[in-house]
Amino acid sequence: xxxxxxxxxxxxxxxxxxxxxxxxxxxxxxxxxxxxxxxxxxxxxxxxxxxxxxxxxxxxxxxxxxxxxxxxxxxxxxxxxxxxxxxxxxxxxxxxxxxxxxxxxxxxxxxx
Amino acid sequence: xxxxxxxxxxxxxxxxxxxxxxxxxxxxxxxxxxxxxxxxxxxxxxxxxxxxxxxxxxxxxxxxxxxxxxxxxxxxxxxxxxxxxxxxxxxxxxxxxxxxxxxxxxxxxxxxx
Numbered sequence: 113x114x115x116x117x118x119x120x121x122x123x124x125x126x127x128x129x130x131x132x133x134x135x136x137x138x139x140x141x142x143x144x145x146x147x148x149x150x151x152x153x154x155x156x157x158x159x160x161x162x163x164x165x166x167x168x169x170x171x172x173x174x175x176x177x178x179x180x181x182x183x184x185x186x187x188x189x190x191x192x193x194x195x196x197x198x199x200x201x202x203x204x205x206x207x208x209x210x211x212x213x214x215x216x217x218x219x220x221x222x223x224x
Numbered sequence: 225x226x227x228x229x230x231x232x233x234x235x236x237x238x239x240x241x242x243x244x245x246x247x248x249x250x251x252x253x254x255x256x257x258x259x260x261x262x263x264x265x266x267x268x269x270x271x272x273x274x275x276x277x278x279x280x281x282x283x284x285x286x287x288x289x290x291x292x293x294x295x296x297x298x299x300x301x302x303x304x305x306x307x308x309x310x311x312x313x314x315x316x317x318x319x320x321x322x323x324x325x326x327x328x329x330x331x332x333x334x335x336x337x
Contacts, residue, residue, distance in 0.1 A: 155327040202267050211315050211325055215267030
């Protein structure tokens with residue numbers, strides 16, 4: 113019954129590495145989101161995409177980019193990972209015109 | 225978006241009803257109340273939402289006061305698996321594709337055996 117799948121549950125990367133976080137949804141949702149979650153700061157929106165090849169910056173896009181080549185897949189890219197990007201990353205999707213999001217299980221990234 | 229205020233934490237005994245309050249005194253007429261929860265180490269999960277009337281589904285009930293300035297999420301028979309952070313969010317109905325939900329700090333509910 114998994115509907116939003118994040119490719120990696122746990123990742124450990126080195127400073128300066130390029131990191132790809134993949135998210136796939138099987139619900140034919142138009143909109144997809146990437147959040148990060150840190151203790152004491154709650155969920156913060158990094159980027160979202162309301163359609164294929166469309167993207168918009170969220171509240172904290174610096175240091176990140178995204179790719180949405182296919183409707184079901186939304187990738188988050190860290191061009192040059194830094195230690196302050198150590199975090200839990202959460203992908204979500206929703207049907208356009210609703211505020212009901214379905215989240216993935218999360219990807220916990222550690223940058224050394 | 226209207227600001228919401230929730231208690232930082234609450235406790236509930238297993239099998240009893242858990243009543244989670246949320247204040248949203250600046251809510252406007254076209255804003256909905258949404259509830260999500262996040263169990264430890266998992267992504268948030270949608271629970272329920274409403275505009276004016278009380279709502280019920282298989283997970284919970286949502287009671288919205290007549291003046292809509294506050295609401296209560298009710299888990300009728302809390303279990304240990306309901307231990308989670310519960311988020312109350314107020315948001316207009318989505319008109320286009322780019323609106324986004326903003327999650328606050330939520331209420332940490334602990335269900336005790």
